[in-house]
Amino acid sequence: MSYDRFEPMPRGRRRRRPRGGLRRHILEAIAHGFLAFSLAVNLLVLVLFFWVWPGASSSASTPPSTPLVIVSAYTPTPAYPPTPLPTATPLPTPTPHVPRIGIIAGHWQNDSGAICEDTGLQEVDITLAVSRKIVAQLRSEGYQADLLAEFDPLLNGYQADALVSVHVDSCVTFEGATGFKVARAATSVIPETEDRLVACLYDAYERATGLPRHPGSITHNMTGYHAFYRIHPQTPAAIIELGFLYHDRDMLTNEQDRLATGIVNGIKCFLDSQ
Ligand SMILES: [Zn+2]
Structure with missing residues (x-):
């Protein structure tokens, strides 16, 4: 059984608060450090992201300078080669009639x-x-x-x-x-x-x-x-x-x-x- 949890702390023991406050400060410092580290990592990721893809920074506000290439899912039907017209058999050149x-x-x-x-x-x-x-x-x-x-x-x-x-x-x-x-x-x-x-x-x-x-x-x-x-x-x-x-x-x-x-x-x- 512990006083800290189920009983009010006796007056004689209130001197121990600095000790508990120190721990909290440490924990808070650690938390703040972790938070700052996370923000720094996020910031680094963002910087790298915009650095690798410069266009991303302006994509939200301005239209892309290069038109987007829309890849259509439509596959054109291959054109069938034109059916060749039946080649007419050339008629023999008529021999002119000589009277x-x-x-x-x-x-x-x-x-x-x-x-x-x-x-x-x-x-x-x-x-x-x-x-x-x-x-x-x-x-x-x-x-x-x-x-x-x-x-x-x-x-x-x-x-x-x-x-x-x-x-x-x-x-x-x-x-x-x-x-x-x-x-x-x-x-x-x-x-x-x-x-x-x-x-x-x-x-x-x-x-x-x-x-x-x-x-x-x-x-x-x-x-x-x-x-x-x-x-x-x-x-x-x-x-x-x-x-x-x-x-x-x-x-x-x-x-x-x-x-x-x-x-x-x-x-x-x-x-x-x-
Ligand atoms: Zn005659």
Whole structure:
């Protein structure tokens, strides 16, 4: 049992108070020292904190000079590579159509045709020479041109953009036997097309030669010409009599280039009209 706790301290023992006060002072000094030490440590921590991170001192009052980088949690969806469009297969370059023309040299490789008794001039001599010039001109202008004999095997089912058979009229001497004429098949399956070919040949040949038209002498030998019925029915065809062997002889023998040019221009007129 102790007086200090359960009984008032007797007067005689009050001298001991200095001893208890000393202890309290010591304890208080220790407490104050510990408190001061704690404050010093805290202060040191704060100083170190602001020293290591200078921006922290101003973050509370002023906005940061460096904008904050916001790291978004959004992860962009990776863009899928664009689906390539189906590559169109390049179309083959179309081959430009080169018109094909057939030229029959009348009577060639078959017979002489009309003959002039006075000089022995033969129709085939003129038709072959003029036909060769026509083919040469057409080829020089880029066309396909076939030189065909009177009964050329190629005529069977022949397909072309045009066919022209070249003949010369008889060597009759009566007045008025001069001029040229053009005809197509009497039973044509493409009459309008062949009429255009005939009209073009009339106009161009007339312009090139100056010869008169002589349509009144067109016979069944022309409209029923054998080649018309051997070639392909869709091949436009015509037959031309260049002139008469007697009265037009000078033109037929000496100006064959003009004759050929007239026919070539007639064919080109027809091809251009399609
Ligand atoms: Zn003939």
